[in-house]
Amino acid sequence: MTKQERYEEVLPQVVAMIEGETNRVSVMANVAAALHEAFQWWWTGFYTVEGDRLELGPFQGPVACYRIKRGRGVCGTAWESDETVIVPDVDQFPGHIACSSLSRSEIVVPVHDKDGNVVAVLDIDSKDLATFDEIDKKYLEELVKALSKTLVWR
Numbered sequence: 677m678t679k680q681e682r683y684e685e686v687l688p689q690v691v692a693m694i695e696g697e698t699n700r701v702s703v704m705a706n707v708a709a710a711l712h713e714a715f716q717w718w719w720t721g722f723y724t725v726e727g728d729r730l731e732l733g734p735f736q737g738p739v740a741c742y743r744i745k746r747g748r749g750v751c752g753t754a755w756e757s758d759e760t761v762i763v764p765d766v767d768q769f770p771g772h773i774a775c776s777s778l779s780r781s782e783i784v785v786p787v788h789d790k791d792g793n794v795v796a797v798l799d800i801d802s803k804d805l806a807t808f809d810e811i812d813k814k815y816l817e818e819l820v821k822a823l824s825k826t827l828v829w830r
């Protein structure tokens with residue numbers, strides 16, 4: 677099965693799973709679990725915007741840093757720029773925060789509230805180089821749109 681086919685199969689299931697749900701933590705937890713199980717990534721989870729920093733949210737994988745400042749690391753950069761950031765090799769990303777030394781590549785997708793403010797980021801890490809590309813970006817951005825529509829963030 678190609679990556680695209682896997683997304684085509686998994687995404688509708690995840691979107692159906694969160695429909696009508698209003699508890700943010702529960703929804704983020706199930707989204708992280710569903711994606712992590714389907715793709716077997718190294719770390720799959722959320723950081724939420726809390727004031728001037730990101731704080732660790734629901735995730736699957738090894739323990740991670742609690743806090744990330746705005747503009748710091750890949751997550752803080754995705755928040756500040758309000759853009760999905762794909763990092764094919766974390767050693768080449770200035771200021772990368774190594775929560776796990778085994779993480780080699782990653783993608784971080786901003787999550788918005790209904791007004792378009794960034795309220796969280798979806799962070800996915802891989803033990804392999806260059807795991808993420810435009811296909812992941814497309815489907816993961818589609819997925820976080822469902823979170824924006826479903827959840828009340830503030």
Ligand code: SME
Pocket residue numbers: 719740741744748749750751752771772773774775776779782799801
């Ligand atoms: N790699 C992230 C930090 C979070 S952990 O990887 C889970 C970053 O540089 O933003």
